[in-house]
Amino acid sequence: MFSTLSNTGASICLLDIRTIAVAQLHRYETWLGPAEVARYAGFVRQLRRRQFLLGRALLRASMGEMLEVAPESIALEERPSQAPRLLAPAGGPYFSISHSGHWVACALSGTTRLGLDIELRDSGRDVLALARQAFGAAVAADMEKLPQEERRKAFYQRWSEAEARYKLGMDAGACVNLAHAELSIVLCSAAPLTHAPALLLSGLASD
Template sequence: MSPVLPNGGASIWLADLRTIDVAQLRACESWLGAAEMARHARFVRPLRQRQFLLGRVLLRVAMGLLLDVSPAAIVLEERAGQVPLLLSPAEGAHFSISHSGHWVACALSITTRLGLDIELRDPGRDVLALARQAFGAAVADELQGLPEDARLALFYRRWSEAEARYKLGVEAGSCMAVAHAELSIVLCSADRLARPPVLVLSGLAQA
């Protein structure tokens, strides 16, 4: 399966840990460099460890198909507090990785820098208190006047966009939300995207 990535566009690859074969995922550990494996080993929580591994594997699968190279040939350099740096292939893609709960995602573009954020919507969270703390009283008051479902959706839309803008690291040319049943997904790009990003659901074995 190859992603549709038209000129000026981007793709978002999404994988669900609950559907990924553990043996297949572990078999892909050899794709990671020494620094990546060292970081992987430092995670204490098993879920966080699996999120990290799946994120790096998913990125290599997606980028390999996009650039027509083997996933094992993609070399990343770990950078403390920053996204990894793509060392090989030299003519690569811009990318961003995100995770929330059992979901892991990466976004890719040939033409522009990206910032991706996904958030598992939790109806049990006190979004009004979080909004007041993160965005201020005006946003909290706006949310309070909405029905519960709309309040939850708008809060997570704002939260995801703020995180995606932060990950982008430069002024955003565009920020686009992608519809999903469980997740709030926002992709920001340095240059305005010509069209909405393509969403690719991956089970890895089929990728």
């Protein structure tokens, strides 16, 4: 799945968590380290628990395939209010993970730091009010001129880019928007990618 990673510079794996049976979750729970288990146990909402577990499982499965190691051998360090850090194997790829609604995603690169954000576009949200709060009156006024669906897409694209840049940890760098029917997907990288990132669906067995 990640055979083209060295050529493209980055790949994104996207998973609809509704495709994973409840009976299969125990297998992925055994992949978690002690700190991850403690955090996982602390989530009250079932959706958030599944997002966390399957986000970490997707990352391990994708990274394991890239490095040709067992997913359960990949060790991550939990960091409060920060992305996890890769402990083992040493010298592994750069990565970023994100979740929204019933989707989780991870991005991997062997060459550059990444910041990934996905957002489920919610037709019920007042995106103009959110734009005024997040981006200011001028940006909201520009969005108001757009047709409703284009306005929603523009808001979520801008929001995703802001979140992806935050995860990257820098205002500079290059950002790419990827098309998806339900999601706004933005990947930012410290160094420009040589090609558009590959968007790969699934990544975990569904049975």
